[in-house]
Amino acid sequence: MSIIQNSKIDSIEGGEGVKIKEYFNPDNTLNQINYSIAQCSLDVGxxxxxxxxxxxxxxxxxxxxxxxxxxxxxxxxxKYDSAHVPPNSKQFIENIGSDNLSFLCIVEPAWKAEDDEILEE
Incomplete structure (x- = not known):
């Protein structure tokens, strides 16, 4: 069993420009899992x-x-919508609302930096 408390997770800046709090990843979990779950946020605009x-x-x-x-x-x-993104799909998300955009990103197999390719500067 693994308990991950939000208050004890530091945010990092993702290479694609989003703030990330990674909850579960095979690297930080006692149980064998093959996915990762992260909470991401994107400022207005x-x-x-x-x-x-x-x-x-x-x-x-x-x-x-x-x-x-x-x-x-x-x-x-x-809020409460979801989307599946097939492997190797070109993607971006843009905050078009008046509040921060907050979402979970579930990746399977688990996210690894070397599997992420930034396509623009």
Missing amino acids: KKTKLHKIKSSDIYYILEGKGNFKINEEVFCLE
């Missing part, structure tokens, strides 16, 4: 850099509103 990862992602919106581009399609996501 900001967008992540276009990127792709080798793994499959699921985004689950906790707060706010954003335009989420997956390959050539754009989807408007709001």
Whole structure:
């Protein structure tokens, strides 16, 4: 069993420009898991850099509103919406609301920095 308390997790800045708090990853969990879960937040008017990862992602919106581009399609996501991103898909999310955009990102197999490719500066 693993208990992860939000108050004890430091935020990091992701390479694509989002604030990340990683809850579960095989590197910080006693049990063998093959996925990672992170809470991400994006300030008003900001967008992540276009990127792709080798793994499959699921985004689950906790707060706010954003335009989420997956390959050539754009989807408007709001609180409690979710989206599946197939492996190696070009993607970014943009905060189009008046509050911070907060979402969970579930990655399987687990996110690794070397699997994340930033496609723009």
